Amino acid sequence: MENNGANFPLHFLGNRLEFPPVETANQDGLLAVGGDLSPERLLLAYKSGIFPWFNDDALILWWSPDPRMVLFPKKAKVSKSMRKVLRDDSLTLTQNKYFHEVIEQCAQVERKGQEGTWITSKMKSAYTELHKKGFARSYEVWEDGNLVGGLYGVDLGGVFCGESMFSLRPNASKYAFIKMAQELDAKGYRLIDCQVHTDHLESLGAELIPRKKFMELL
Template sequence: MSRRLPWQLDPRPDAPFPPAETALREPDGLLAIGGDLHPVRLLNAYASGVFPWFSDGQPLLWWSPDPRMVFRTDGVHLSSRFRRSARGSGWVVRADTCFADVIAACAASPRPGQDGTWITPSMQEAYVALHRLGHAHSVEVFAGDRLVGGIYGVAIGRMFFGESTFSAASGGSKVALAALARQLALWGWPLIDAQVENDHLLRMGAEHWPRARFLEVVRRQVAVPEPPGCWTERFGVLAASSLV
């Protein structure tokens, strides 16, 4: 190796990240260690194609895997069977009405093969802070007043970086993702970052992109002028049945 890895981050929140191309091959994508979850650092990370992922008791770890999992906003697939069930669900979808509830539900959701969650209390606090700044957003699925699914992530320019989903009723996360993709496509946002491979995401239309291709699109999309802010009014209220 030409240098020691992973890179130890500068303590200044506005310090640049090392180039994503210098991330480790094993474990795939590990780029840097340390730093903090200051909003400036988080926004710099996402704009550089980097995201934090660590568990309680670990130092902060920063990743940029190769290949990268992405969704084209016009490429989310829902099965015929699921479409039929969604038509009669009566569910509605909103945005940014209960961000803290969505991220807490994501943190509490069990994940196959994982013990605990990477969405630690400090992570939740950091993303709630980004939400207050208008850069982190949630899409929420309701059955009446009950929250039955959701997704949250980070928006910079016209690029959306998905972080996590949850379902409190079967299919809740699918509806949230489909609704998010529908609205982003209408707004002219081409891509949703899905980070790492997952069989469930692949079945819904996620694609493997070489990191270099992903970074090229990210650099272009984060530079598109798009003011941050709450999405509740802009997103509106969608019936789940309209997505199928």
Template sequence: MTTRTEPYQFPPLEEATVDGLLAIGGDLSSERLLAAYRKGIFPWYNPGQPILWWSPDPRTVLYPSRLRISRSLRKALRHSHFHITTDTAFDRVIVECAESKRDGTVASTWITTDMRSAYLNLYRLGYAHSVETWQHNRLVGGLYGVAIGGIFFGESMFSVTRDASKAALAGLVSQLLQLEFRLIDCQLPSTHLFSLGAQSIPRMEFVEELQLGINSKQMSIPWELAIDAGDLA
């Protein structure tokens, strides 16, 4: 693990700690963030800490074609009255992700004001995207992340209604399959993601997938998904 502040430079991934911490310092400029993602590195830190850069081994990923929708989830999607869109409320999604709570505590304290500003800049540049789940015109779930080439780097999701974030993920996969994306980077393991078809792969295998994906030219179709969740079931 290394302290780095030079423009857009990171140490070799092999220098990461057992937990995946690779570097400390730098900034959240769009150029540095994009350089990090292209190398399989992402920022994650709590308020009061310096910026921490991570590259865990193994890496949790989801291949879009392997999304697992259970029978109960299919039934829920058909009867949920959810409507899924993309890139219509990015700023609201990232705020909801930051403020969402689990077990009475704030779940995403790492989404600081600086982090929000950084990803809003990436959104304005066309790299960051959001997926929104609406129910009766109310935003009830969603997710956001960064797209480079044929790789989508998932950052966070939220849900205020049961299955709303799962519906957003199903909408994301629908969009990525249309755009011929190769991989969703889920970063860290969770039973929730594994239940939906995610898996862990060695870091070097992830890097190989990354190199193939970010250098691919996915179809130049705008992110304009607007679909009822029942059509995804």
């Protein structure tokens, strides 16, 4: 079993572009506090198996949970009802065309059991900058000319790190997720990082794996 980090003090980041080893994260996966959301630090974080997650009035928190929720693209589950949705022409998909709108919707759409959003103004600015540099990508779902769903994340090439998704109509985010998984599978991507467990992600085929295995795949 990996060290759960219980004996390690919390690491506070300064200006240096570095992170502590992921094995030093605590039992909840919290690894470090502070630093910034520059494109360079964000890319280093994702390449190191780390992601930011914090509230608007808090310091930046950096996480590397164990186990890690991932989807192997070939294992994406498509239910009978979703197979019908995928065959239907009522929904269409675009990529990387409306990144700003997708991240705004992900921040605004209410979710059951969740108060507020972790997609703060700082986060939106940071990922928009990553998008401009070609690393953050979005998938948009349309119905009758209206944006009804989508998702965004960080594309490392071979690994896609999903950040958030939204639906304004039933199955829209599932449509985006499944279409993305199928595309990435065809391109030979190793996995989609989903970060933490949710029943919704599990229903789509995502699974928990040890952080050590995740780091090897990364």
